[in-house]
Amino acid sequence: MKVLIISDSHGLTDELQEIRKRHESETEAMFHCGDSELPADHPSMQGFVSVRGNCDYEQKYAEELIEEADGFRFFIAHGHMHNVKSTLMNLKYAAEDHGAKIVCFGHSHVAGAESAGGILFINPGSIRLPRMRIEKTYVILEIQNGSAAVTFYQQDGTPVKGMAQRFELS
Numbered sequence: 001m002k003v004l005i006i007s008d009s010h011g012l013t014d015e016l017q018e019i020r021k022r023h024e025s026e027t028e029a030m031f032h033c034g035d036s037e038l039p040a041d042h043p044s045m046q047g048f049v050s051v052r053g054n055c056d057y058e059q060k061y062a063e064e065l066i067e068e069a070d071g072f073r074f075f076i077a078h079g080h081m082h083n084v085k086s087t088l089m090n091l092k093y094a095a096e097d098h099g100a101k102i103v104c105f106g107h108s109h110v111a112g113a114e115s116a117g118g119i120l121f122i123n124p125g126s127i128r129l130p131r132m133r134i135e136k137t138y139v140i141l142e143i144q145n146g147s148a149a150v151t152f153y154q155q156d157g158t159p160v161k162g163m164a165q166r167f168e169l170s
Helices: 014-023 089-098
Strands: 002-006 029-032 064-069 072-077 102-104 112-116 119-123 137-144 147-154 165-168
Touching (some): 014 029, 029 064, 072 089, 089 102, 089 119, 112 165
Parallel strands (some): 002 029, 072 102
Antiparallel strands (some): 147 165
16 A cells, blocks of 8 residues: 655645645545645645645645555644644543544645554645755655555655655554
8 A cells, every 4th residue: 555645845846746746546535734825626636645734825624644554553733733843642641532544744844753652643745935955845655455655746746755665563
């Protein structure tokens, strides 16, 4: 199973559509972790399950979502309500409360993935305003046989060297 994870596109439209078209036939789900700054019915958001970020004013977006994909429970939040720029502990507690094993979030614009306490945390970075790296990034998560491969891609679809990671899901 593959999942496309993206965040913090901050008004980009053509780029979102290109990324969606590039991966929609190979993914079972597509998550946008907020700050699209687009209406929920905008053509660029078609196919994305999305949450509201601190720069989104569309009331149709939920603050948080729980999604199931291939037997795995995902907790999706932008992160601003969980203080992710300082700690992932609040996200961890929320994920535990919802029985989620995978957390997808944004807000900090810092691409990264880590596992803590049996929960996989993925921040795809930003395809508009990355921080801590120059690459504008998104993620393809591939889960097979209890193992999760997290691959970061540049906006043009090129894998980011040195960022791919593999995690065991318990």
